[in-house]
Amino acid sequence: MRTFRSGLLIGLAVAVAVAAAAITYERYDTKTLKRTLRRDAVLCGVNTGLPGFSNSDEKGNWSGFDVDFCRAVAAAIFDDPTKVKFVPLDANERFKELQSRKVDILARNTTWSMSRETNYDLYFPAVAYYDGEGFMVRASRKANSVLDLGNTKICVQDGTTTRLNLADYFKANNLTYEEIKFGKLEDMLKAYDEGQCDVATSDVAQLYALRLRLSKPSESVILPDVISKEPLAPVVRQRDDDWMMIVKWTLYAMINAEELGVTSKNIDEAMKSKKPDVMRLVGTEGEYGEDLGLTKDWAARIIRHVGNYGEVYDRNVGADSKLKIPRGLNQLWNAGGIMYAPPLR
Amino acid sequence: MTGFRDLTLAVSAVACLLLSATHGFAQQPRPDVGDEPGLIADDSFQLDPEYRKQVVLYRTTEPPGTIIIQTAERHLYLIQGNGRAIRYGIGVGREGFQWQGILNITRKAEWPDWTPPPEMIARQPYLPRFMAGGPGNPLGARAMYLGTTVYRIHGTNRPDTIGTAISSGCFRLVNADVADLYERVAVGTRVIVRQKPKL
Numbered sequence: 305m306r307t308f309r310s311g312l313l314i315g316l317a318v319a320v321a322v323a324a325a326a327i328t329y330e331r332y333d334t335k336t337l338k339r340t341l342r343r344d345a346v347l348c349g350v351n352t353g354l355p356g357f358s359n360s361d362e363k364g365n366w367s368g369f370d371v372d373f374c375r376a377v378a379a380a381i382f383d384d385p386t387k388v389k390f391v392p393l394d395a396n397e398r399f400k401e402l403q404s405r406k407v408d409i410l411a412r413n414t415t416w417s418m419s420r421e422t423n424y425d426l427y428f429p430a431v432a433y434y435d436g437e438g439f440m441v442r443a444s445r446k447a448n449s450v451l452d453l454g455n456t457k458i459c460v461q462d463g464t465t466t467r468l469n470l471a472d473y474f475k476a477n478n479l480t481y482e483e484i485k486f487g488k489l490e491d492m493l494k495a496y497d498e499g500q501c502d503v504a505t506s507d508v509a510q511l512y513a514l515r516l517r518l519s520k521p522s523e524s525v526i527l528p529d530v531i532s533k534e535p536l537a538p539v540v541r542q543r544d545d546d547w548m549m550i551v552k553w554t555l556y557a558m559i560n561a562e563e564l565g566v567t568s569k570n571i572d573e574a575m576k577s578k579k580p581d582v583m584r585l586v587g588t589e590g591e592y593g594e595d596l597g598l599t600k601d602w603a604a605r606i607i608r609h610v611g612n613y614g615e616v617y618d619r620n621v622g623a624d625s626k627l628k629i630p631r632g633l634n635q636l637w638n639a640g641g642i643m644y645a646p647p648l649r
Numbered sequence: 650m651t652g653f654r655d656l657t658l659a660v661s662a663v664a665c666l667l668l669s670a671t672h673g674f675a676q677q678p679r680p681d682v683g684d685e686p687g688l689i690a691d692d693s694f695q696l697d698p699e700y701r702k703q704v705v706l707y708r709t710t711e712p713p714g715t716i717i718i719q720t721a722e723r724h725l726y727l728i729q730g731n732g733r734a735i736r737y738g739i740g741v742g743r744e745g746f747q748w749q750g751i752l753n754i755t756r757k758a759e760w761p762d763w764t765p766p767p768e769m770i771a772r773q774p775y776l777p778r779f780m781a782g783g784p785g786n787p788l789g790a791r792a793m794y795l796g797t798t799v800y801r802i803h804g805t806n807r808p809d810t811i812g813t814a815i816s817s818g819c820f821r822l823v824n825a826d827v828a829d830l831y832e833r834v835a836v837g838t839r840v841i842v843r844q845k846p847k848l
Contacts, residue, residue, distance in 0.1 A: 449733075570848060582848055630706070635707075640708055640719075
């Protein structure tokens with residue numbers, strides 16, 4: 305009897321210990337890849353709605369540049385770009401939600417800066433989109449450069465780094481301007497449309513979206529100048545290097561694919577390529593996928609399901625989209641831009 | 650000298666169009682779809698925004714004044730320095746007629762004449778034996794010769810072919826654009842032609 309009771313007690317203790325361990329493990333397991341596999345989906349924090357970057361239609365289908373990046377990660381892991389759960393986040397909560405593991409990746413037009421990495425214990429694996437402050441001006445003005453914008457009225461949103469950058473840049477170049485400030489972007493756009501100012505300034509990607517909403521979009525141009533650095537990047541938590549590597553190399557695989565001419569349309573042909581660079585990318589040579597904890601064809605999956613960097617750019621924000629933002633800085637390093645990925649080897 | 654020059658002009662024009670003609674016949678249900686002599690260029694044709702002339706950011710170590718043609722993109726860049734380029738939309742060589750390299754502009758011509766090759770006449774007897782430069786000429790308003798090749802940058806009477814891969818290796822711009830480019834470049838200008846990498 306006594307033995308039975310103590311046996312029961314021991315059994316109970318073991319069960320409690322196992323349960324506690326399981327709970328602790330689940331809670332403190334920092335291996336995002338394992339959690340993702342168990343869940344059978346990547347949790348992706350996105351913007352609640354930003355033209356070209358993250359948008360959801362009436363049926364809840366998400367699309368956009370940031371959205372496609374998460375789909376690419378899902379394609380690499382699951383060979384299925386639909387295994388993503390999108391979590392719309394506003395700007396204030398985004399870092400907290402990532403820290404508390406509500407999402408695996410933040411792909412939410414977020415500017416990489418030092419303090420964001422150090423203060424929030426986060427990590428920005430690589431730049432996905434080089435944005436920066438630009439200028440929209442009426443075409444009739446025939447301005448070729450920001451340096452032609454002296455003595456103009458410039459509309460700018462108050463309380464933004466945009467306003468500070470504007471002041472710095474014009475001062476540094478000995479240009480005078482009349483600043484017209486607005487609390488809301490909406491009001492700024494309206495004022496520009498009504499002709500209260502000659503110029504509107506904001507980040508370039510935003511200007512292209514704003515221009516579409518003008519009464520006569522074709523009468524305004526966005527100058528090619530970029531006067532500030534707004535490198536948009538996906539974000540992950542620190543101290544999960546395996547996951548960070550997957551996110552980083554997903555992006556680099558897409559950029560390398562474009563450089564090598566591998567697209568979603570010719571991926572089957574690329575699988576038969578005898579070119580060493582292409583073979584390493586698509587996994588017919590080497591074990592680069594396995595080294596990431598994925599499969600040999602991880603990058604081929606990304607390209608097949610989502611496309612290379614240029615395809616994703618064109619579809620969402622570039623030539624094939626409504627926005628039609630020229631590649632600019634986001635063109636490959638050997639074609640006029642600065643998009644450069646370390647070699648996959 | 651002028652006579653010889655004109656002859657060279659005629660010969661390369663013929664070569665360019667001949668290539669386009671023979672191959673066009675094999676691939677297209679309608680021959681020479683990219684070249685319709687006599688068709689007056691529709692100057693009111695609206696190019697897709699992507700192919701309209703615009704100043705863009707372009708970083709390169711090539712000196713200002715260089716032309717860089719990125720065929721896969723269907724864009725021709727005239728480098729301006731200070732990280733800028735003027736970008737024009739172009740029509741490029743179709744599959745099998747793609748080439749890359751560095752050449753110089755060796756000659757410029759306004760409203761170049763056209764002498765269709767005998768093969769083309771045989772197939773389309775209604776074609777003129779000689780076509781003076783003008784708005785109905787497939788070579789368009791201007792031509793800039795590349796090295797000693799048959800390739801050139803020229804205008805077109807088919808603005809709707811900008812953005813396509815239809816030529817035999819020549820690069821075509823709408824007439825307004827080719828005239829604009831013509832004024833900005835001199836004989837001797839370096840032209841870099843880039844293709845998408847092969848798998």
